[in-house]
Amino acid sequence: MRISTFFYTIKQGFRNIFRNKLFSLASIATITACLFMFGIFYSVVVNLQSMVQNAEEGVCVTAFFEAGTDDLTMQEIGQKIAGRMEVSDVEYISADQAWEDWKADYPPEYAEGFTENPLENCANYRIYLSDVSMQDSLVTYLESMPEIRKVNRSQLTADVLTGFNSLLGYVSIGLIAILLGVSVFLISNTVTIGINVRREEITIMKYIGATDFFVRSPFVVEGILIGLVGAGIPLAIIYFVYNKAVAYVLDRFSILTNLLTFLPVKEIFHILLPLSLGIGVGIGFLGSFITVRKHLRV
Amino acid sequence: MAEKAVRKKRKRRNGDRDIILLEHVSKSYETGSPALNDISLRIKPGEFVFIVGDSGSGKSTMIKLLLRELTATEGNVKVLGYDLNRIRHRKIPEFRRNIGIVFQDFRLLKDRNVYENVAFAQRIVLTPTKQMRKNVPAILASVGLAGKYKAKPKQLSGGEQQRVALARALVNEPTLLLCDEPTGNLDPKNSWEIMNMLDEINKSGTTVLVVTHNKEIVNQMEKRVVTLKKGVIISDEEKGAYIDED
Numbered sequence A: 001m002r003i004s005t006f007f008y009t010i011k012q013g014f015r016n017i018f019r020n021k022l023f024s025l026a027s028i029a030t031i032t033a034c035l036f037m038f039g040i041f042y043s044v045v046v047n048l049q050s051m052v053q054n055a056e057e058g059v060c061v062t063a064f065f066e067a068g069t070d071d072l073t074m075q076e077i078g079q080k081i082a083g084r085m086e087v088s089d090v091e092y093i094s095a096d097q098a099w100e101d102w103k104a105d106y107p108p109e110y111a112e113g114f115t116e117n118p119l120e121n122c123a124n125y126r127i128y129l130s131d132v133s134m135q136d137s138l139v140t141y142l143e144s145m146p147e148i149r150k151v152n153r154s155q156l157t158a159d160v161l162t163g164f165n166s167l168l169g170y171v172s173i174g175l176i177a178i179l180l181g182v183s184v185f186l187i188s189n190t191v192t193i194g195i196n197v198r199r200e201e202i203t204i205m206k207y208i209g210a211t212d213f214f215v216r217s218p219f220v221v222e223g224i225l226i227g228l229v230g231a232g233i234p235l236a237i238i239y240f241v242y243n244k245a246v247a248y249v250l251d252r253f254s255i256l257t258n259l260l261t262f263l264p265v266k267e268i269f270h271i272l273l274p275l276s277l278g279i280g281v282g283i284g285f286l287g288s289f290i291t292v293r294k295h296l297r298v
Numbered sequence B: 001m002a003e004k005a006v007r008k009k010r011k012r013r014n015g016d017r018d019i020i021l022l023e024h025v026s027k028s029y030e031t032g033s034p035a036l037n038d039i040s041l042r043i044k045p046g047e048f049v050f051i052v053g054d055s056g057s058g059k060s061t062m063i064k065l066l067l068r069e070l071t072a073t074e075g076n077v078k079v080l081g082y083d084l085n086r087i088r089h090r091k092i093p094e095f096r097r098n099i100g101i102v103f104q105d106f107r108l109l110k111d112r113n114v115y116e117n118v119a120f121a122q123r124i125v126l127t128p129t130k131q132m133r134k135n136v137p138a139i140l141a142s143v144g145l146a147g148k149y150k151a152k153p154k155q156l157s158g159g160e161q162q163r164v165a166l167a168r169a170l171v172n173e174p175t176l177l178l179c180d181e182p183t184g185n186l187d188p189k190n191s192w193e194i195m196n197m198l199d200e201i202n203k204s205g206t207t208v209l210v211v212t213h214n215k216e217i218v219n220q221m222e223k224r225v226v227t228l229k230k231g232v233i234i235s236d237e238e239k240g241a242y243i244d245e246d
Helices: A003-019 A021-058 A071-082 A095-105 A132-143 A155-207 A212-252 A265-294 B002-014 B059-066 B089-096 B114-124 B129-142 B158-170 B188-203 B215-221
Strands: A060-065 A087-093 A124-129 A148-152 B020-027 B036-043 B048-053 B074-079 B099-103 B176-180 B207-212 B224-229 B232-237
Touching: A003 A021, A003 A212, A021 A124, A021 A155, A021 A212, A021 A265, A060 A071, A060 A132, A071 A087, A071 A124, A087 A095, A124 A132, A132 A148, A132 A155, A155 A212, A155 A265, A155 B089, A212 A265, A212 B089, B020 B059, B036 B059, B036 B074, B036 B232, B048 B059, B048 B188, B048 B215, B059 B074, B059 B176, B059 B207, B099 B158, B114 B129, B114 B158, B129 B158, B158 B188, B176 B188, B188 B207, B188 B215
Parallel strands: B048 B207, B048 B224, B099 B176, B176 B207
Antiparallel strands: A060 A124, A060 A148, A087 A124, B020 B036, B020 B074, B224 B232
C-alpha cells in the first residue's frame, strides 16, 4: 500500500464518521451502553470475588498434636503441611502461646486458680488455605498422621464460600453471555442500517475497479474509531463514578464495613481498560468488516 | 501527437484481438424466461457499437455480464482477453480498471466534489498524487468542467453530472467504454453533447459500446447497431438504424 493511500484511507475513515453523523452517534451510543453495562458488571463481580477471597483467606484448619510429640517431629510435620498445594500459610501455636491467647480472649477471673498450663497438650498448627474447596482433602491428609490427635475445621464456612464462589462463576458466565448476545444484536442492527445507506457507494467503487481491501479499509477504520470512542465513554464514566458509588455503599451499609472491602479503581482498570478497549475495537472491526463483506460481491 | 501515442499504446496492449467476444451466451435467472438466449457477438478494437432494444430485451443483463457483475449460465464471455467465466474474484478489480463505465443515473459519490469523484478512479489504480493533480484537471477541462471542480454533484445540472461521470470513466484511459443509457436522463441538447464527446473518444481509439433507447441519436450517428429482442440478437448492422417494433 502506498503511503498516500494509507493516509487517504485513514482520512476517509474519519470523514465517514462525520458524513453519517446519525449512524455514527447511534453506533457509539450502542457500544457505550453495552460496554457501560459490561464495566459495571465487571466491577461488581471483581469486587465480590475479592471479598470472597478475603473471607477464604480467614478460613483455617487447626491440627492438634498427640501428647508427648517432640518439637522436631512437629517441625517436620509443619514443613510437610506447608509444602501442600492447597495451603497458603501455616502458623505454629505452642502450648504456652495457646494459653496466653486464651487468657487474652476471656475475663481474667476465668484463669485464676490455674498454676500450670491447662492447655499443655494443645500445641497446634493453624493452616490457612489457598482454596477453600480443598479443605476436605487437607483434613483427610492430616487425620491420617498418627502424631495428630484432632483436626478442627469450619465445614459450614468452607461450604458457603465454595458454593458462593461457584454461583458467582455461573452467574458471571450467564450474564456475560446475555450481555454479549444483546450487544451483537444491537450492533449488527445499527451497522446494517448504516451500511444500507452506503450500498450504492460501495457498488460504484467496485464498478470502477476498487479492490475489496480498498473499499473496506475506510469502513474498518471508521468502525475501529467508533469502537474506541464507544469504549472510552463508559470507561470515563465508570472511572469517575466508581469512588462515589463505593463511598455511598459504605456509608449506607456502614454495619458491613468490615466485610465490604472494595478494590481501588486503578486495580479494577488494570484489566477493565484494555478489556473494554479491546472489545470496543473488536466489535467495531468485526461489525464493519463482516457487514461490508456482504456488499462486496458486485 | 498525444492522441497518436495513446492509440499506439492501446494497439500494443490489445493487438487485433477482440475487445468483446460472446459465444452462444445464455443467461437465465431463477424465475422467468432466459434474459439472454444463445447470443454471439464480436466487437473489435476501435469500434463504436449501439446496443438497442425494448425494455426486457436483455440489454442490462448484457452490460452486467460484460462487467462481470453476473456470470453466464451458458457460453463464453471474453472481454479484453479476460475469460469472465473463469476469472478469479480478486482479479475482477484489475479487469474493471481497463473499462470506463457511464450510467444513466450518473452514480457519482454524492458527498464528494467533482475533483474527488474523478480523482477517486485514479486513487484506485494507485496513481501518484503528483500525476493525479495533473490528470484530473486535464480530463475535467476536456469535458468542459474546468471551473466546477469544487462543486458537489447536486449543484450540477444533469448534463454536467454526466460529464463528470464521463471524466471519471476516461481518466484512467480505458480500452473499452461501456455506456448504459447515457442520455436517458438528459435533454436533447445535453444528449447530443455527450454523444459527440463519445464519438471523439472513439476516434482517439477507445472502443465504445452504448446501450440506448434514443432512436434519433442511433439513426443520426450511423454506427454499428446491434438489436436485441427478448434475449436474442435480431439484427447486427454496420451503419445501422434503430429498428422500430411499433
